Amino acid sequence: MNPFECIDAGSEYCPCYLAEAGECTVCTLLQGKEVCACNWSKVCIYQRYLRNGSKAVKRKQTVLCDISEARRIEDGIYLEKITVSRAMARALNHPGSYVFVRGLTERSFFDAPMAIVDSDIMAGTVTLAFHVTGPKTRLLELSSQRLFLRGPYWNGLQGNRAVESIRDARCLVVTGGMSQASVPLVIKRLLAHGNTVTLLVNRPGPFFIADYLPDEVKVYEVPLHGNQGRDTMEALPEKENIAFAYSAGSTPQHELVRSFISRHCPEAGMAISNNHTFCCGEGICGSCMVTMGGKAIRSCKVQYDPQRMTEEEAVCP
Ligand code: FES
Known part of the structure; x- marks a missing residue:
């Protein structure tokens, strides 16, 4: 039995870019093998992929959002409440939820992952926290009215x-x-x-x-x-x-x-x-890769039991 699961398996975001690249973390058929040996995740990822014209389904969206409240807590730590759609607030109301954010004038490579502290579905807001430690967060600090938010992601x-x-x-x-x-x-x-x-x-x-x-x-x-x-x-x-x-x-x-x-x-x-260091959150860039059980895994996508499995060493993508 595969000890790894994909956080997106069976969700509206599955199959993803990895299926198109023949690198799905779950479906052995999409990996190019001849035998079906997945951990059943309540849907057949292979069937969904074929039915969708052999391409990825819905992609995580980048949306421009208002910052409805920003509070400086201490030593460069901020709590910001962001106005989002109720659907996004609901999607981010799960343990491990996070998003990528960047300031209004920045390019996409300034995207920084931020854990969701709180989600209010009725109000359509999410709260996140960040610590100003480098260029991404320093520029985010300057973007006080609006920001770009990409999500939802869940493997925090x-x-x-x-x-x-x-x-x-x-x-x-x-x-x-x-x-x-x-x-x-x-x-x-x-x-x-x-x-x-x-x-x-x-x-x-x-x-x-x-x-x-x-x-x-x-x-x-x-x-x-x-x-x-x-x-x-x-x-x-x-x-x-x-x-x-x-x-x-x-x-x-x-x-x-x-x-x-x-x-x-x-x-x-x-x-x-x-x-781990997240950069794309999609299992593409390799910045979050670690070796576990002799296998290189993308920890932004893959779930494992942390009590039974520990990281061996970081690997280069
Ligand atoms: S953050 Fe890019 S592969 Fe995981």
Whole structure:
């Protein structure tokens, strides 16, 4: 069984450009093999491709959007509320949702991936956060009225199945740095499925998602780096009852959470923020490629179980 799944498989955006190039991550027939050996994703991608005249279906759109609210939080971190269509807000209301944005006067290679912090379907808005760290975000900072937004994209985390399947259980979310932008949508989904959530936020460090967390989330602002992180996690009560953990932060933080789970609750499900460098988000450019299980995968498209599979090394496209 293929341990990898495509985040877009079976969606209105499937089959995509990769099918046209003979590089579909799921369909072995579209890869040029003679045997059908996909993980069934509720549709036959090959049939859809043929029925669509042997070309990709709907493409992710770039739209010009108004910035309805912009807030500078601290040290060059901004929260921006963007007006979008209700359909786009609905599409971006899932754990792992993100978009590419760029300033009004910039070319498409200025597109920068941003996690969705919040989505309001009725109001038709999404909120995203960014930290000014380089030319893309510096120019975005100057574009205060409107921006170009491309989306929707969903592979901002690995372990989507675990997030969606956990019910009526105790969940732990661990976060720090800008990756916390992906946390509110994950918590929203966990609470909607009857779970309880404990959130550990790394301090000192930014904490800008407090306004997007429901009251029932137990929040602890604690140190999570190095040995202090290990001590913090070990001090958690009822560790054995944790049934799911989400780590949104650095790769060392993912390791901290992974080893905590294997020590205390090895049956628990796990998800992690996807920290790879995204450039196109379509599986084309190769900037997000990693080797896993001896196979080169495009991590902007491919889903895997982060508890069982870890990255071996980055590969050149
Ligand atoms: S970001 Fe371009 S292939 Fe993944």
